[in-house]
Amino acid sequence: MLRIALKMLFGDSAKFYGILLGLTFATLLITQQAAIFVGLMSRTYALIEETPQADLWVTDPTMQFVDDTKPMQVTALDRVRSVSGIEWASPLFKGLLVAKLPNGGRQICDVIGVDDATLIGVPAIMLQGKVEDLRKTDAVFIESRGAAKQLLQPLTADKNGPKRPMQVGDELELNERRAIIAGIAETRPSFQNVPTIYTTYLRAVGFAPANRRTLSLILVKALPGQNLLELQTRIQAQTGLTAYTPAEFSWKTLDYWMTQTGIPINFGMAIALGFLVGVAIAGQMFYNFTLDNLRYFGAMKAMGATSRQLLQMVAVQGLAAGVLGLGLGLGATALFGLMIPGDRLAFKLTWHLPIISTIAVIIIVLGASSLSIWKVIRLDPKEVFSG
């Protein structure tokens, strides 16, 4: 009878394709919006993931997220270094500065200043130049997206003429000081979507307007075998600063954007809309499909179909529609993700998202099936008689 149930579903092509379209569209909307949301949110802590050398990130206690720099005095670095259990501690400058481009244009850039001695914090992937090139006079690295988009350089004197990406050897000015591009790095896109410039800590401080407090963050590497929790507690107790593991700092950053901005609500509404589309189109169509077939279910009930058999028939119809709709929707989402360049649209299809979509589709199908099953169970076989 299950084969007959499937034939009933596939045989009603108008309703079947309607159900399929609804479920596919719902899955696409839910998964795609969720993937963009996850992609966007993961950009908020891209810097933390780009700096895997650090076991702990030490910050001012009032810092809310990684871009919320609350500069500390440089002596904070020495205080942290004096805590036992630390292999090394490196300073990190992070700040938004205006870069003056060779063509006279101005562009806000995120400037990262890494430890002059160790260069810890420099991107791992260099497309042009070497890490050591950062030690050259006035050297800075820029990341490839910024070089190819916001920092484009005109090929001719005409500012509106053809342009080329900024490349090694080009110059720009940061706070009236010369900076020479010594390397192009590949990094993950940041949430702020402004070009990121890497240089040494002291050079970055020099680029920034004069300030008594210049130390944005301190990267800490624990000694081998050191218990991180105990080290965190010691740092906090001895320096008055806060030490986070990369995971904690990422979550703190994520939590800020989740709770202090309307982004989750916006995406939540889009995802809810996808769910409602699924309920409205697929759920309604599936219910109508059952209603249309109620007289045949009634006839079968009269002929001796048990409630269990009828339930199985409706359930297998719901399952088939759900599996196909989910598969097509996830496939379409993956295709969407492959077709859209990653730097243009934040899109991150983690393994959690298909599970969430599957649960959503199960809820839609179960809801629609339950209504249908309720109708079939309550069906009085006597109704198949004409009187």
Next chain:
Amino acid sequence: MSGEQAIFCEGITKTYGEGEAAVKALRGIDFTAEFGEIVALVGPSGCGKTTLISIFAAILSRSSGALRLAGADPDAMTNQERTLFRREKVGFIFQQFNLVPQISVVENVAIPLLLRGENRTESLDRAEKLLIEVGLHNRAQSRPAKLSGGQQQRVAIARSLIHEPSILVCDEPTSALDGATGQRVMELIREQGRRPDRLVVLVTHDERIYHFADRIAHVDDGLITRIVTSDVELAALQAAAFEKGKIK
């Protein structure tokens, strides 16, 4: 089984609702029918025919009275047992055929066997054979919608007989068909349905098919008011219908 009682009922009543809203659909039906018979239940709309045939088909419970269907009392059974009783003992022919439109004719015929969990290939083989008997072997793989009304009812007849029921319940089997087709369908029901071990119960308004019945029970206001049994009386009924212009 011929000569034994297929249906025995005594003082059957059926009341829908309770209190002041209660409606008495059957008010004390006494009726017996033997295996091998074709019995027609006739009467005006709302007289209780559908309620009575639903009770005879073990679909509906009576409110009071005594009932035996093929030797069993369906009201003494659980719902599940009653469902299985219908599956084994009762065949159905509906006015609107109720053939599942998305599956083939042969699959429709095989449904009663598939409901019993019988082997699919064997069930379809038996359905094919039965389609040969009703003259539709060349339409086995067609969808029901491709068939005429008469052909669809022939498929429904095959479906109702495939599990060899003891009681064949036919609900207005000709009312969706033209006169000639209705006659052919009834001939088929008589040829294929009548067996010494089977009772055919027919509910109909169609006086043109009265002559296919061995007995005609008139139902009126929840009671069987008259049972016509002799050929003479049947002929008189037909003649009356002819005079009223219902038979040409």
